[in-house]
Amino acid sequence: MIRPEKTVIGFVGTGVMGKSMATHLLHAGYPLIVYSRTKEKAEELIENGAQWVHSPKEVAEKANIIITMVGYPEDVRDIYLGETGIIKSGNENTYLIDMTTSTPTLAIEIYEAAKKKGMHALDAPVSGGDIGAKEAKLSIMVGGDQQSFEAMEPLFKHLGTNIIYQGQAGSGQHTKMCNQIAIASNMIGVCEAVVYAKKAGLDPDSVLKSISTGAAGSWSLSNLAPRMINGNFEPGFYIKHFMKDMNIALQEAEAMGMETPGLALAKQMYARIVEQGEENSGTQALFKYWEME
Structure with a gap:
């Protein structure tokens, strides 16, 4: 001890x-x-x-x-x-x-x-x-x-x-890549859900109360969706660091001969908002992707 x-x-x-x-x-x-x-x-x-x-x-x-x-x-x-x-x-x-x-x-x-x-x-x-x-x-x-x-x-x-x-050695980092791969696709779903709720004329906060404790529940839905709704894009985790993580995961997956279509899509979407100067925002700023359409 x-x-x-x-x-x-x-x-x-x-x-x-x-x-x-x-x-x-x-x-x-x-x-x-x-x-x-x-x-x-x-x-x-x-x-x-x-x-x-x-x-x-x-x-x-x-x-x-x-x-x-x-x-x-x-x-x-x-x-x-x-x-x-x-x-x-x-x-x-x-x-x-x-x-x-x-x-x-x-x-x-x-x-x-x-x-x-x-x-x-x-x-x-x-x-x-x-x-x-x-x-x-x-x-x-x-x-x-x-x-x-x-x-x-x-x-x-x-x-x-x-x-x-x-x-x-290395197993901790490999496990973190599993974590980041899961987050990448999940963040797309969380953003889409919030955008959909707003376009449907629903109260996004009420929607979260219904879906965050059900089968759709996730850490990002509970902790980052409220920040999106309130327009809070301050970093709990920087987009620029998440981009780094996604690149690592893509390289490791490629070395293993594995396709990662969800991860690849998330990286493309994040890259687009980075082009708009969002690299120092929190990962929840992916929400702004829909404002660019």
Whole structure:
């Protein structure tokens, strides 16, 4: 069992979700070292007792558990495998937990590089968006050595409620791709339902009350459809990051010889609203696709 008094957690990436996740660990009593490319995003954490450092290298030198929650696979690669990255700069027996949605191939590469250094790497992407992060109710999908997972499971319980070990390195990322594939087609259906309700002259809020608890129910229908109805397109999860995830899933599916027509359609639709400048909106902004017709 990990003990706060014997643990120093480094947290890299304090954006929409990372900030809430790091806050839960701070409140749980763990000494916390934080780094983010934009220091302002970490100010609240610093005010509450987190220590700021100026690079992932400094995080690696000071922490014995390091969590990363950043934007893109290229960021992950640089943070872990760069010349001044975590693996080269860190200490033996450090636990490395990448919670970014990244590629299974990169997760395996990090795992193997960490193992050569005597470190323990897990790929542990999450689902649940800004709400799940704030409420510590994330779904956490973990790949890597089972012994490492079991050692870190108490830590994960401060961040989520559905924590599942999926198998060897890369398995967490593959599972997250399953999640994103399901969300992509589902989001089209959620948007279509809301647009249909409005065009039929119905009260969309009343419609949601009827359909969100039935067979059509989904997280997106319950949590994102109300935002669409209220014209709230602030990001719980950025479209630009979802585009990245869909590209990864399409590439992985193609490598396995699998067709993904639903995913391909969703990517086309999102690409169209990105052309209209919506890349920094939340994924629920797909709703605006119908305004373009």
